[in-house]
Amino acid sequence: xxxxxVQTNHLYNRAxxxxxxxxxxxxxxxxxxxxxxxxxxxxxQADPLKTFxxxxxxxxxxxxxxxxxxxxxxxxxxxxxxQSSREKIxxxxxxxxxxxxxxxxxxxxxxxxxxxxxxGVRVLNGYQAQAxxxxxxxxxxxxFKDLLRAxxxxxxxxxxxDNQQNVKAKPNENFAxxxxxxxxxxxGNYTEQDIKEAARAFTGWRIDRRTNKFIFDxxxxxxxxxxxxxxxxxxxxxEVIDIICEDPRTARFLAKKLYAFxxxxxxxxxxxxxxxxxxxxxxxHTESLLQFIFSQPWFYEKKQIQAKIKSPIELINGLHTQLxxxxxxxxxxxxxxxxxxxxxxxxxxxxxxxxxxxxxxSSSLVNRMKLPALMVGLDRIQEEESPELDATDPFxxxxxxxxxxxxxxxxxxxxxxxxxxxxxxxxxxxxxxxxALPPALQQKIQAxxxxxxxxxxxxxxxxxxxxxxxxxxx
Amino acid sequence: xTQKRRDFLKQSSLIAAGTWLVPHxxxxxxxxxxxxxxxxxxxxxxxxxxxxxxxxxxFENELYYKARPALALKKSEVLKVNELLGFHPxxxxxxxxxxxxxxxxxxxxxxxxxxxxxxxxxxxxHSGSNSNEYWQTGWLGRYLDAQCEFPHQAIELNNALDLAxxxxxxxxxxxxxPQQMIRDVNMGYNRQLAGMxxxxxxxEGVGYLYKTLLESVNSADYLKExxxxxxDRSRNRPQSQFANxxxxxxxxxxxGLETSVYYTQLGGFDTHAQQKNQQARLLxxxxxxxxxxxxxxKATGEFENTLxxxxxxxxRRVGQNASQGTDHGTANNLFLIxxxxxxxxxxxxxxxxxxxxxxxKYSIDFRRVYASILENWLNVDARAILKKEIQPLDVIRx
Numbered sequence: 001x002x003x004x005x006v007q008t009n010h011l012y013n014r015a016x017x018x019x020x021x022x023x024x025x026x027x028x029x030x031x032x033x034x035x036x037x038x039x040x041x042x043x044x045q046a047d048p049l050k051t052f053x054x055x056x057x058x059x060x061x062x063x064x065x066x067x068x069x070x071x072x073x074x075x076x077x078x079x080x081x082x083q084s085s086r087e088k089i090x091x092x093x094x095x096x097x098x099x100x101x102x103x104x105x106x107x108x109x110x111x112x113x114x115x116x117x118x119x120g121v122r123v124l125n126g127y128q129a130q131a132x133x134x135x136x137x138x139x140x141x142x143x144f145k146d147l148l149r150a151x152x153x154x155x156x157x158x159x160x161x162d163n164q165q166n167v168k169a170k171p172n173e174n175f176a177x178x179x180x181x182x183x184x185x186x187x188g189n190y191t192e193q194d195i196k197e198a199a200r201a202f203t204g205w206r207i208d209r210r211t212n213k214f215i216f217d218x219x220x221x222x223x224x225x226x227x228x229x230x231x232x233x234x235x236x237x238x239e240v241i242d243i244i245c246e247d248p249r250t251a252r253f254l255a256k257k258l259y260a261f262x263x264x265x266x267x268x269x270x271x272x273x274x275x276x277x278x279x280x281x282x283x284x285h286t287e288s289l290l291q292f293i294f295s296q297p298w299f300y301e302k303k304q305i306q307a308k309i310k311s312p313i314e315l316i317n318g319l320h321t322q323l324x325x326x327x328x329x330x331x332x333x334x335x336x337x338x339x340x341x342x343x344x345x346x347x348x349x350x351x352x353x354x355x356x357x358x359x360x361x362s363s364s365l366v367n368r369m370k371l372p373a374l375m376v377g378l379d380r381i382q383e384e385e386s387p388e389l390d391a392t393d394p395f396x397x398x399x400x401x402x403x404x405x406x407x408x409x410x411x412x413x414x415x416x417x418x419x420x421x422x423x424x425x426x427x428x429x430x431x432x433x434x435x436a437l438p439p440a441l442q443q444k445i446q447a448x449x450x451x452x453x454x455x456x457x458x459x460x461x462x463x464x465x466x467x468x469x470x471x472x473x474x
Numbered sequence: 475x476t477q478k479r480r481d482f483l484k485q486s487s488l489i490a491a492g493t494w495l496v497p498h499x500x501x502x503x504x505x506x507x508x509x510x511x512x513x514x515x516x517x518x519x520x521x522x523x524x525x526x527x528x529x530x531x532x533f534e535n536e537l538y539y540k541a542r543p544a545l546a547l548k549k550s551e552v553l554k555v556n557e558l559l560g561f562h563p564x565x566x567x568x569x570x571x572x573x574x575x576x577x578x579x580x581x582x583x584x585x586x587x588x589x590x591x592x593x594x595x596x597x598x599x600h601s602g603s604n605s606n607e608y609w610q611t612g613w614l615g616r617y618l619d620a621q622c623e624f625p626h627q628a629i630e631l632n633n634a635l636d637l638a639x640x641x642x643x644x645x646x647x648x649x650x651x652p653q654q655m656i657r658d659v660n661m662g663y664n665r666q667l668a669g670m671x672x673x674x675x676x677x678e679g680v681g682y683l684y685k686t687l688l689e690s691v692n693s694a695d696y697l698k699e700x701x702x703x704x705x706d707r708s709r710n711r712p713q714s715q716f717a718n719x720x721x722x723x724x725x726x727x728x729x730g731l732e733t734s735v736y737y738t739q740l741g742g743f744d745t746h747a748q749q750k751n752q753q754a755r756l757l758x759x760x761x762x763x764x765x766x767x768x769x770x771x772k773a774t775g776e777f778e779n780t781l782x783x784x785x786x787x788x789x790r791r792v793g794q795n796a797s798q799g800t801d802h803g804t805a806n807n808l809f810l811i812x813x814x815x816x817x818x819x820x821x822x823x824x825x826x827x828x829x830x831x832x833x834x835k836y837s838i839d840f841r842r843v844y845a846s847i848l849e850n851w852l853n854v855d856a857r858a859i860l861k862k863e864i865q866p867l868d869v870i871r872x
Contacts, residue, residue, distance in 0.1 A: 122593075177606065265679060307677040341634050348593050351608045357682055358610060361635045362625055362690035363648040365683060366658045373661060436676050467662050469683035 001032040006434045007300045008035055013434075013474045014262050014308075015294065016043050016106035017317035021414045024431045036294050040287070043107030044141065047099065048134040051092040052127040057081060057210040085126035089394040090334060092130055093344050097333045100313075101320045111140045111286070113313060113344075114261050115147070117352035119183060122345065123156045124394070128212055129345050132156035144254065144284035145245045148183065152237055153214035155207040161350065164206045166199060167220040173199040178350050184244045186253040190229065197226040202237040251280035255289075262293055265308055265356035271298055306436035306473045309356050312340030314474060315368065322432060323462055324410020325375060332403040334395055340368065343395045365472070372466040375407050411458050421450045425461065432465050433473075441468075509621065510732035513851055516723060516767075516782045517614070517638070517737045520760065522744030523592065524786040525753055526806040527834075530579060530823065531560050537826040541793045545749060545800065559823065564757035567765035575817030576768075577809060578869055580843065582824040584805035584836025588788065592744070592802075595787040600638035602841050602860050613844055614735050615641030616859045617852065621734070626693045628735035629726065631719035639737060646735065651722055652697045659694040702729045706770045712762040716740045720763050724770040727780070734852065743786060747797035760784070764811065781851050781870070782811040785840070791832055805836035808843060814851070814871045842867040 003011070005027040012019040016039075019027075060077045063069045069077070100109040115136040123129050132154050139147035151157050152175075158164060161175040176199035180190045204221030207214055226235050229243055244250055255276035256267060263271065274296075275289065282288045293299055310318065316336045319325040327333065337343045341364070342353055418424045425446045429437050445464065452460045465471060532538050533549045534557070552560030555572055571577040587605040589595045594605075601609035611619075618628050619641035628646035630639050639646035649655040659665065664687065671688035675681040706724045711717055719738045726733060740760055745752050764782065771777040789806030805824055824834040846866035848856035857863055 303677070307679055309679050309683075339633075349591075349597060349608065354610075357679070358640075360683060360686055361640065361645040361648065362686055362693060363633070363635060363655070365686050366655075366664065366690050367633070369664060369687075370658055370661055438673070438676070441670075464663070469667060469687060470680060472683055473677070473680055 001295075001297060001300075002029055003032050003035050003300065004029055006305070006430060009431065010300065010305050010434050011035065011039065011294060013318075014299075015039060015290070016103075016110055016321075017100060017314060018321035020103075020321060021428075021431055025415070025417065025427070032295060032300075036291055039107060039294070040291070042104060044287075045104045046108055046137055047105060048137060049092060049095050049099075049130050051088055051095050052085070052130045055127055055210065055212045061210050082125070086124055086394045089124070089126040089129060089345055090331070092126055092133075093337070093395070094330045094333055096133065096344055097317070100317050106317075106321075108137065108140060111290070112137050114258070115140055116344065117347065118257065119151055119157065120347035120350040120352040121156045121160045122347055123160055125156075125159075125212075128156040128159065131212055133345075141287035141290075142285065144279075144286060145241060147286075148241050148245070149238065151183075152179070152202070152241060153205065153207075155209075155212040155214075158205065158207050158214075159209075163202060166203050166205065167217075168200075168203045168222040169220070171196070171199040171203055171222070175199070175202055180244070182351055184250045184253060185247065186249070186256075189247075189249050189253075194228055197228045197235075198240050200224070200226055201228070201235045201240040205237055245284060248276065248280050251284065252276040254284075255279055258289065258293070260355060262290070263299060263308075264304055268298075271296070302436075305434045306470065308474050309359060310472055310474045311353065311355075311359060312337065312342035313344065315340065315371075315472065318474070319371070319375070319466075323372075323375075323466060324408075324413065326408050326410065327403060328406030328408070329403050331398050332407060335398045335400060335403045336371075338395055338398065340364070346393070346395060360472075365469070368472055369467050369469065372463040374404065375409060409459070409462075411462055414458065416458065422446050424457075425449050428461055428465060432462075433470055436473075437468075437470055509623070510627065510734060511853060512779055513734065513853070514727065514776075514780045515735050515847060515852065516780060517735070518760070518764070518782065518784040519636075519737070519739035520743050520756075520784060520786040521592075521596075521739050521741040522786070523595075523788045523790055523802055524743040524756075524806065525745060525749065525800050526581075526786070526789040527792060528749075528753060529562050529565070529757065530581070530807050531562065532558060532823050532826070533560050534558050535826055538792075541826070543794070544798055545794045556819075559819065562754070562757050564754045565761045567758075567761040571765075571768065571811060572817065576813055576815065577811050578815040578817055578820055580808045580810070580820040580838060580867070580869065581822060582805045582834065582837035583785070583808045583840050583843065584788070584834075585839055585841070586836075588804040588833070588836070590788065590802040590804075592787060597637060599785065599787055599840060600636060602844060610637075610640075611642055612636070612638035612640050613859060614638050614737070615645060617641075617735070617848065617854065618644040618646060620858055621852070621854050624693070624696070625689050626696055626731070627733055628737070629731075629733050630737040631722055632737070632739065636737065639735075646737070647693050650719075652694075652701055652726075655690075656694045656698050659691045665691055697726075697731075700729050700731050701725060706766075707773065710769060711766055712759070714759050714763065716759050717763045717766060720767045724767060727771065727776050728774050745790070745799045746795065746801060747799040749794075749799040768811065778813040780812060781814070781847065782809075783843070783847065784809040784811075789834060792826060792829060792834060793832055803833050804830070805834040808840070810843070810869060812870075816869050816871065820867070820869055838867065839864070843869070846870050 008027050009019055009024055057078055060074050064071060064074045099105045121132055135150050135154050139150055161178055162172045163175045166172040173195050177195050180195060180198065181187055200222040204217035206217055223234055225232060228235060228240060231243055255272050259267060259272050259275060275293065278292050279289045347353055416424050418427050429442055449461055528547060531547050531552045533552050539546045547562065551563055553563060553566060553569060554560040568577060585598060585605060589598060589605050598605055600612045602613040603609040614628055622644060625645060625647040628639055630636060630646055630648040631650060632648050633650050635646055635648035668688040668691040671684040675684060706721055711721055723736045740756065742756050768777060771780055785808045786806055788803055790800035790803040795801050821837065824837060828835060841860055841864050845856040845860060845864040846869055848854050848859055849866045850870040850872040
């Protein structure tokens, strides 16, 4: 299958956060296998987050053990540690956004973002949040079963879903319930009794809070017989995960979510079934599944191109990739996430963020459409903000004015090599909309573009196009 | 060489609409007359988890003082409203409403298997789901679905629309002030683009965006046309952002907007540390704001058509913590204000001797309050909106 430049651009929009303009102008028609090979070579390089060093309380613990500090001093240090860990979650967020915006890792980071939404964990301990994110990255492309196993032993997950309190004497079902409902089988494919039995299998799975390391607490583990999804045995958590992954409905549930993430807001049963079958047959190998998706003719059909509503994080990162947006004050990225209601490391619930049309209402749409004007300083971000809605919210109260004044657009580095006005508009429209702008609208823009003075032409064009409803689509 | 943003600023005409599009006549879709029945609901959300036990205080209860040696309000401090219960002193402005029977206090409001996460518990209150269900629509959004035709029939004073206001078919309108909203929709080419809402679009998703944009423009136009000069008697208005939002609501009501639901919030109630001053300050903002709101509505005769509900996503733990504050708890009190409410205390405070792991046990499911508001105030079938049969609380005279 030969891919046109527009189709390759579509692939980069979906697999990453877009392609730079200069790179787009160099693309030629090419076989899809070659394009996909390059994509995986250049955009899937793993590099863990490093904002936090060692486990926050480990050092303190060592100092106590070696007699360097007293227990009271240690308690004081722990309190400070927790406080600064909250503040540093902002840095962690910015570090991750940077990786999403780096060409060599954008594809992998988009997948990590998918898993972050899938396992909607939110913790205030920054070290835990970082370790969780790094686990997602480590296993993102591999076998889903390995990812799930690692997540089931992950500090952030075990604390967030109360598995610390899941003990034989008094099982806590929180983790087991979300495992079945949100992470694997999906609603309707298990019973309340299955949840209870699975919860028993995960009793005694907890972490050492000081080191964030997994501990299997045998004394609090229920070794007894369980009946889970029709099978009987003295299952532990690993075996429950095995049984869940042996069930093809898990592959289907994940295929459906990945289809909604990479392909289309509206499900297509036939395509999802093909993906599920492939995923299951290939041992839940996620990289193979992505290559499968990107090799399907239906992925490149016209009806898929520019047909998905961008999530805020896709919109924000696209502004960097496509319009060269940068901030001198990097808290700008936090401000944009807050402004569009999607803070990384801060999902609204374990079910993750809204999807597709759920993002759009009459206020959020107008808010999105005025963003380009905001970036060039023609409008101000709304000053009003409710102070301290939540004492546990690390992303509130950002200095809006200072941040927006530090915004810069990198459009001047863009070479518009096309000869005349009409061609210049065409090439930018092809780039931003993959040829999917109504011809009448495109003509009107061409007419107006011709009226602009040379000094501001490029700005006018990109800003106007980025303010169209169509720019909210990918 | 890079040209800076500020250079561009000087020469830009991005704001001014160009000549490239002849504005279409903007048409509203569907019926042009709303079925507004004249009754309004104002929801005030106290975000962060207001400490209900220091809001309505059991000043004769030893257990209260035992659990809160540093935080408990002294008997001499509280505003006694009966032998056993008193208000936080910051609620002085609500006292006259209580005395005239226009304030109903429902104690121990909550739900089974309470969730102590702000977001989850707020979602549960917004959607009306059980604590193990994740619903994507809110109770007022589903009211819109069932009853309304325009987004402006439910308005939230906020930068973003809360889940409570999102339905399946309809979504309410969010804005922090109408002038800003009117300005925003008139920016750039928005108005001209909205005129293309009924054109053919490449994809269903794009069509949805254009339709939403048209709704924003129509809502802004409706506001611009309706919002008269009839503001408030501003010298009575307390100074706070919360009060500014109430002012906007007063202005909208007094201008005759056909809006059934107004939604606003006051944040900062998450008092894990140094609770005393923080809560006192916020409750005063709340009570002074409500006093202002009620007085303005009474002055124009609109109070009798208005019901005000105040809630918080959860109460706080009975025992104080080590930082002069309280942690996330469960059941809480809920206030209803209006001429038609059954004033006074609907029920007793939860038993402080019968706690669930240090938390109050709920006695009234919050959805019974919703059912009552829907059935007895807004005159709609609560069953369809709450998705199950729920016994309305007998707290509103219909």
